[in-house]
Amino acid sequence: MPVPYSSSIREQGHHDGFERRPPGRERGGRSPRVFAAGELKLLLLALIAEKPCHGYELIRQIEAMFDGAYTPSPGVIYPTLTHLEMSKMVSGDAEGGKKCYSATDVGRRCLQDQAEALDGVRIRIEASKRILREQDRPVEIHEAVGNLRRALQRHQDRWSPEEILRIRDLLNGTAKAIIDGPDRPPVSESSDD
Known part of the structure; x- marks a missing residue:
């Protein structure tokens, strides 16, 4: 059964009345945002507090959280780690050319103060995961x-x-x-x- 559509849509050149947009793209051509401001920093700090690790390991952990539907780029992860290190929330020790990051006392106190916000980040990850899965259609x-x-x-x-x-x-x-x-x-x- 055909779906009725307005003449204004017909005039826009859409013969069937439906808008064409690449999957996973919002109006304006931007991909959906995965993390809000400060969320990635908080998540990285929490992951490092659980277990000291390298940047590459953090990328893989986040990828696993999203069931492979999202992988943060090194261009996002490493500057955030540098910021955490400059803020004295993590310390990085070079091992065989790789930096292994550990949470400091300052970082652990920050996590305690931001526990509610971290819960919000984890909830947002679950919501983002569903949205990103839709993009795989x-x-x-x-x-x-x-x-x-x-x-x-x-x-x-x-x-x-x-x-x-x-x-x-x-x-x-x-x-x-x-x-x-x-x-x-x-x-x-x-x-x-």
Whole structure:
């Protein structure tokens, strides 16, 4: 069933009325931000306090926290470590050409003072992980999900009780068919023939 669309969208050159945007990109072409200001610094400090480690190990630990959906770049990690070291929150000892970072007493006190903020960082990581996983969808699937969202937004003034049940059943049937996979026949609606 075609989704109605306005003439202004037609005039913009979108033949089917749906906006095309690369997956994982917000309006304006920017990727979603993973950490808010100060969050990476706090997370690194917490990881170092748990176990002294090298910068590369920290990169791998953060990557594991995101189930591989995000890997911080060395260009972000190492300047943050330098900042932590200059702030006397960590100390770095060179071992075989690599610096191993350890938390100082100042760093541990900072972590105690920022315990609530650190909990917030961990919650944000879980939310970011879900968002980043969505970016791994194939472009065609990402566009289809966006089309569904826009179709529901355009449908907003037509929510009769019957229509709510119809849309719910369509969405639930589609979700079940996706979960069941291609080997199971799709759920068909009963007809009153």
